[in-house]
Amino acid sequence: MKNELFDVTIIGGGPVGLFTAFYSGMREMKTKIIEYLPFLGGKVSYFYPEKIIRDIGGIAQLSGEKVTDNLIEQAMTFDPTIVLNEQVMGLKRLKDGTFELTSHNGAKHYTKTIILATGFGTLKSVKLDLPLADKYEEKSIHYAIKSLASYEGKKVLISGGGNSAIDWAHELESIAEEVTLIYRKDEFTGIESNITRLMNSSVEVLNPYKIVELKEEQDKLSTVVMEHVGTNARKEMEVDYLIVTHGFHINLGPIADWGMTMEEGTIQVDATMSTSIPGIYAVGDISNYPNKLGLIAGGFNEGPIAVNSAKQYIAPNEKLGHLFSTNYELFKR
Ligand SMILES: Cc1cc2nc3c(=O)[nH]c(=O)nc-3n(C[C@H](O)[C@H](O)[C@H](O)COP(=O)(O)OP(=O)(O)OC[C@H]3O[C@@H](n4cnc5c(N)ncnc54)[C@H](O)[C@@H]3O)c2cc1C
Numbered sequence: 001m002k003n004e005l006f007d008v009t010i011i012g013g014g015p016v017g018l019f020t021a022f023y024s025g026m027r028e029m030k031t032k033i034i035e036y037l038p039f040l041g042g043k044v045s046y047f048y049p050e051k052i053i054r055d056i057g058g059i060a061q062l063s064g065e066k067v068t069d070n071l072i073e074q075a076m077t078f079d080p081t082i083v084l085n086e087q088v089m090g091l092k093r094l095k096d097g098t099f100e101l102t103s104h105n106g107a108k109h110y111t112k113t114i115i116l117a118t119g120f121g122t123l124k125s126v127k128l129d130l131p132l133a134d135k136y137e138e139k140s141i142h143y144a145i146k147s148l149a150s151y152e153g154k155k156v157l158i159s160g161g162g163n164s165a166i167d168w169a170h171e172l173e174s175i176a177e178e179v180t181l182i183y184r185k186d187e188f189t190g191i192e193s194n195i196t197r198l199m200n201s202s203v204e205v206l207n208p209y210k211i212v213e214l215k216e217e218q219d220k221l222s223t224v225v226m227e228h229v230g231t232n233a234r235k236e237m238e239v240d241y242l243i244v245t246h247g248f249h250i251n252l253g254p255i256a257d258w259g260m261t262m263e264e265g266t267i268q269v270d271a272t273m274s275t276s277i278p279g280i281y282a283v284g285d286i287s288n289y290p291n292k293l294g295l296i297a298g299g300f301n302e303g304p305i306a307v308n309s310a311k312q313y314i315a316p317n318e319k320l321g322h323l324f325s326t327n328y329e330l331f332k333r
Contacts, residue, residue, distance in 0.1 A: 014042020016284030016299030025078020
């Protein structure tokens with residue numbers, strides 16, 4: 001419907017945006033999600049549908065794909081409006097205090113409040129800056145893992161020292177013929193128990209080493225040349241696949257110029273998830289506050305806080321009630 005006004009517009013349909021939409025529906029807020037990609041699920045769908053997620057309370061272990069399926073089913077409980085394939089760019093405060101959002105294709109959206117759940121913006125990995133890296137991207141150099149089965153019986157080199165790199169090393173240990181993990185620093189930055197497990201695994205760990213050259217043979221990536229950070233001693237390794245997990249570029253696009261207080265590309269929020277612009281909230285990876293955790297489970301708390309703040313912004317004199325979902329008939333359908 002043209003000019004339809006929503007209570008809450010959530011920008012970003014990743015895990016945190018999806019759960020926020022569910023909670024917003026539960027609070028009887030008229031809700032819309034706008035997502036840039038042609039599908040929902042954010043980083044989980046894009047980078048690791050087959051990875052097992054183990055750190056969401058109450059879910060001992062479940063694949064990224066299943067977590068996403070569950071989140072989408074849950075988000076749809078109260079029939080939010082979903083808009084895919086649109087990158088939100090422009091913001092205008094209208095005379096009545098509501099907002100007009102403009103997407104890259106010129107589409108307009110009207111809303112009383114906005115919850116930014118954009119992750120790091122458009123999902124762009126930090127790429128390997130070496131000759132041949134572009135040529136073999138998607139072929140034998142991967143920045144995301146779509147199918148674990150494709151590494152069966154292969155020689156895999158993983159580059160990176162954070163949780164993603166270590167997680168992939170664990171996932172691939174029993175699938176690939178051989179897994180090697182290379183990191184340019186002395187200390188890994190992942191979760192302690194993951195690092196301990198890594199050191200006791202069959203994964204070969206090479207650090208501090210960095211990749212300095214890629215070699216090809218018969219139009220195929222054949223060898224990775226690594227250099228010791230310190231002695232500069234070189235090592236060569238034959239590989240079938242190179243997985244690179246060097247982090248992400250934070251690229252919010254024009255949203256970064258809306259005037260919110262930012263810190264290193266992320267949006268500063270207070271304990272109510274409010275940004276420095278009244279009526280605009282930020283949750284999930286893009287939000288920043290002291291001791292922020294970039295975890296899905298953390299966002300599952302931030303979303304409801306932002307929704308409650310948005311509700312109070314719209315109706316400041318109404319008291320917030322109904323904080324549990326126990327007795328809703330809707331959940332039985
Ligand atoms: C390899 C890997 C493994 C991980 N493993 C775990 C794990 O085991 N457990 C865990 O808790 N966390 C894990 N994480 C972190 C977790 O994925 C993130 O914390 C989580 O995805 C953040 O959710 P989000 O909804 O805030 O953002 P995202 O998942 O990044 O979703 C944001 C969405 O917003 C969209 N968007 C951005 N800008 C716009 C715009 N202007 N207009 C419209 N749409 C926009 C994007 O397209 C994207 O779909 C992992 C991350 C990686 C990369």
